[in-house]
Amino acid sequence: MSDLPRKAVTRTAKLAALPLSFAGRATWGLGKRIGGKSAEIVARELQERTAEQLFKVLGELKGGAMKFGQAMSVFESALPEEVAGPYRAALTKLQDAAPPMPTRTVHEALAERLGEDWRELFLEFEDKPAAAASIGQVHRAVWHDGREVAVKVQYPGAGEALLSDLSQLSRFARLLGPLIPGMDIKPLITELRDRVSEELDYSLEARAQREHAAEFADDPDVLVPDVVHQADQVLVTEWIDGIPLAEVISDGTQEQRDRAGQLLARFLFSGPARTGLLHADPHPGNFRLLPAPGAAEGGEDPGEWRLGVLDFGTVDRLPGGLPRTIGDSLRMTLEGRADEVYGVLCEEGFVKESIDLDPDAVLEYLLPIIEPAQADRFTFTRGWMRAQAARIADPRSPAHQLGKQLNLPPAYLLIHRVTLSTIGVLCQLNATVRLRHELESWVPGFLADADGLAVEA
Numbered sequence: 001m002s003d004l005p006r007k008a009v010t011r012t013a014k015l016a017a018l019p020l021s022f023a024g025r026a027t028w029g030l031g032k033r034i035g036g037k038s039a040e041i042v043a044r045e046l047q048e049r050t051a052e053q054l055f056k057v058l059g060e061l062k063g064g065a066m067k068f069g070q071a072m073s074v075f076e077s078a079l080p081e082e083v084a085g086p087y088r089a090a091l092t093k094l095q096d097a098a099p100p101m102p103t104r105t106v107h108e109a110l111a112e113r114l115g116e117d118w119r120e121l122f123l124e125f126e127d128k129p130a131a132a133a134s135i136g137q138v139h140r141a142v143w144h145d146g147r148e149v150a151v152k153v154q155y156p157g158a159g160e161a162l163l164s165d166l167s168q169l170s171r172f173a174r175l176l177g178p179l180i181p182g183m184d185i186k187p188l189i190t191e192l193r194d195r196v197s198e199e200l201d202y203s204l205e206a207r208a209q210r211e212h213a214a215e216f217a218d219d220p221d222v223l224v225p226d227v228v229h230q231a232d233q234v235l236v237t238e239w240i241d242g243i244p245l246a247e248v249i250s251d252g253t254q255e256q257r258d259r260a261g262q263l264l265a266r267f268l269f270s271g272p273a274r275t276g277l278l279h280a281d282p283h284p285g286n287f288r289l290l291p292a293p294g295a296a297e298g299g300e301d302p303g304e305w306r307l308g309v310l311d312f313g314t315v316d317r318l319p320g321g322l323p324r325t326i327g328d329s330l331r332m333t334l335e336g337r338a339d340e341v342y343g344v345l346c347e348e349g350f351v352k353e354s355i356d357l358d359p360d361a362v363l364e365y366l367l368p369i370i371e372p373a374q375a376d377r378f379t380f381t382r383g384w385m386r387a388q389a390a391r392i393a394d395p396r397s398p399a400h401q402l403g404k405q406l407n408l409p410p411a412y413l414l415i416h417r418v419t420l421s422t423i424g425v426l427c428q429l430n431a432t433v434r435l436r437h438e439l440e441s442w443v444p445g446f447l448a449d450a451d452g453l454a455v456e457a
Contacts, residue, residue, distance in 0.1 A: 100137055101155060103127045109153050113234045120144070121229070125151070131285070135159075135199060135313075140239060143228055147238060150225070152202075154233035159200045163193065199313040206230040208277055208312040209237065215274050220292060222267050223308045240308045242288030249284060249428045256305065260289050261380065261431025262438075263307035268422050269322070269442040278316040279309065280414050282421045284428070286311045316414040326415070327445030330373055338363040349409040357405060365402050372423075372435045380426035380433065 101109075106127065110118045119125065124142040130150070131138040135158040139151045198204055206227045213226040225238035243252070248260050264287065272278045279286075288308035325348055332341045342359035345351050351362075369388060372378040391399045408416055426433060439446045 100129045100132055101153070105156065106137075106139070106153055109156060110151075110234065113153075113231050136233075141236075143236065147228065149228050149236050150239045152235040152237070154200070154202065159196065163196060198315075202230055202233060202235045202313075205311075205313045206235055208315045211275050211277060212271070212279075212309070212312060219306075221263050221306050222270075223290065223306055225308070225310070240288060240290065240310075242290030242308045245284035245287040245289065245425070245429075248289055249425075252289075252429075254430075256289060257429045257431045258433070259305045260287070260307065261426045261429045261433045263305075264422060264425060264429075265433050265435055265438045266442075267307060267309060268418065269438045272316075272318045273321040273442045273444075276317065276319045276321065277312075278318055278322075278415065278418060279312060280314040280316050280418050281311055282418055282425060284425060316418070318415075322415065322443055323411070324444040327439070327443040327447075330370060330439065330443070331446050333363060333366050333370060334374060336363065341366070345406075348412075350406055350412075352407050355405050355407075357402065361398065361402055365399050372433070373439055374436070376436060377432050377434050378436075380423065380429070380431055382427050382430070385424065385427040 106129075114121060121144055122141045123144060123146065126140045128139075129137040130140045136152050136154040139153065141149050141151050143149045209224065210227050212224040216222045216224045223240060225240050227235070227237050229236040243256070245260060245264075248256050252260070264282070267279070268282070286309065288310070289305050290308050292304050292306045325344055329341055329344050332344070338359040342351070342357070342362050345362065346353075351357060368391065371384075372380065391397055392403050394400050
């Protein structure tokens with residue numbers, strides 16, 4: 001058996017064993033309760049053991065397993081506090097880390113994709129990877145013209161691993177559901193599968209990154225490194241330094257948290273308006289906080305920081321920017337226009353023709369979710385995120401019953417996931433953000449003129 005098939009068998013075995021181990025721990029928990037331990041203590045111990053094994057397996061594997069872990073990591077803010085602790089460290093660890101490829105494998109891949117004389121393209125090349133992700137790893141190097149660059153090399157067999165992992169994970173998505181209250185895991189895994197082919201194609205990523213780099217070239221708030229060279233399964237881009245967003249989340253000052261949150265929201269909403277593309281992978285590993293040009297050392301002034309954005313492997317193509325119906329619906333919801341909001345939701349397919357809902361109940365369901373758009377400034381916290389998740393997840397609540405009857409049209413699936421993920425990161429940052437300002441600036445239909453008619457942002 002060759003090395004690659006043997007590894008594939010090992011990966012499948014590890015993933016396939018997870019449901020059995022979940023069931024085994026449930027039996028263990030029942031035994032503990034029979035032995036006299038309280039249900040609350042047993043549940044916490046069970047959660048800790050489940051978290052430890054699940055994310056240990058995901059962290060050891062590349063491909064779809066790690067991609068799923070990264071996608072879930074931005075939702076840890078929704079976990080109830082009593083169970084969030086065991087998950088938080090394991091989840092956030094997945095955002096920046098993965099076992100590296102052997103140096104020999106990297107050299108062989110570069111020789112195959114850039115030519116046997118690949119070293120002549122670089123003045124320097126660091127064999128130790130600077131970062132690793134779900135389908136490739138990044139090496140720091142110096143291009144032959146003296147520019148510092150990041151060299152992303154795709155793992156051999158990454159495509160097969162992604163599809164295999166996600167197929168395996170989808171088989172027991174129901175068991176993973178309780179990890180994120182109020183969220184259906186299976187559509188997330190399905191959507192990740194749908195994006196695999198695009199992310200494996202570095203020519204598509206290079207094109208999306210070049211378009212962003214050109215548009216944001218002189219932007220004082222956002223930096224997108226330009227593409228230097230692209231070949232089959234190798235992408236060379238300009239290197240940027242900065243504080244990884246995961247470090248801002250764990251150790252940043254409040255000024256850094258607020259600035260990072262504001263710029264993240266600005267990039268989310270301005271990107272589609274300016275480029276016709278939505279950066280669709282907003283986990284903290286893809287962002288850096290770095291000093292703006294000419295900023296004083298130390299960066300005491302929040303305006304002296306800007307956001308570096310990496311990894312354009314997954315984008316949503318929105319030629320006209322974000323759909324106008326998003327701005328219209330937000331504005332009318334804030335204005336309390338229940339019947340009109342309901343009409344838009346029905347027209348866009350959020351409410352199926354066979355379903356009949358009370359427009360006032362729908363408005364009551366939506367208002368708490370869009371609370372950040374009501375105030376001039378809103379502080380995103382894990383507590384707020386947990387409250388929203390609990391409200392929708394509680395089977396006894398009217399919100400849960402109504403939410404089950406709503407539909408998410410395919411055209412909005414990625415926008416919805418990116419928005420939720422971004423909100424999750426804002427809650428991790430505990431950032432105070434002028435979200436309404438960004439909506440007014442960039443989302444068509446959110447503003448109204450004196451006659452109440454929608455105007456372009």
